[in-house]
Amino acid sequence: MPRRFFRKFAFKRDRIHGQWFMAPFRHLLHDHRLWTIRRRNVLPAFALGLFIAFMPFPGHLLAAVLLALAFRINIPVTVFASLVTNPLTMGPIFYLCYTVGAAILGFDPQPFDFELSLGWFREQVVDIWEPLLLGSLLVGSVVSLIGYVVLDMLWRASIADYLAKRRAKREDK
Numbered sequence: 001m002p003r004r005f006f007r008k009f010a011f012k013r014d015r016i017h018g019q020w021f022m023a024p025f026r027h028l029l030h031d032h033r034l035w036t037i038r039r040r041n042v043l044p045a046f047a048l049g050l051f052i053a054f055m056p057f058p059g060h061l062l063a064a065v066l067l068a069l070a071f072r073i074n075i076p077v078t079v080f081a082s083l084v085t086n087p088l089t090m091g092p093i094f095y096l097c098y099t100v101g102a103a104i105l106g107f108d109p110q111p112f113d114f115e116l117s118l119g120w121f122r123e124q125v126v127d128i129w130e131p132l133l134l135g136s137l138l139v140g141s142v143v144s145l146i147g148y149v150v151l152d153m154l155w156r157a158s159i160a161d162y163l164a165k166r167r168a169k170r171e172d173k
Helices: 002-009 013-017 020-028 039-053 060-071 075-082 090-105 118-172
Strands: none
Touching (some): 039 075, 060 075, 090 118
């Protein structure tokens, strides 16, 4: 099941290579590990994408692609998993990270209104960057670990189910 699920979202390597804007990067994209849907490449890619999604910096997609290239893991899965943070979920996720970080550092959590603008970033980050960064690292690590374990269990259960059905079909003949 997980392999079929991820194949729906997988990019075709030939289509990506053919794009004119990918010409400077074609030599980096030839490794088959960047595109295959195998457990060994998908699980760390999923966990890395979840971890990146919880980091409080702009450019999650670019960071996901660059880190997937560096670690030689599946690029589309890393990008797909990093899309957990989007304009709708960004406020609650970063508030959770801030409160976790403030609780660990012993700060009193101060209420703040999240606004997706550069002005808010310049004014508010000075006061909240330490608990936000610590909370983001901790929550991102925990969520990526949980995502890795859950996806691994689903993948293994899917394989076991497939093999059981294959054995049952063979015994019926």
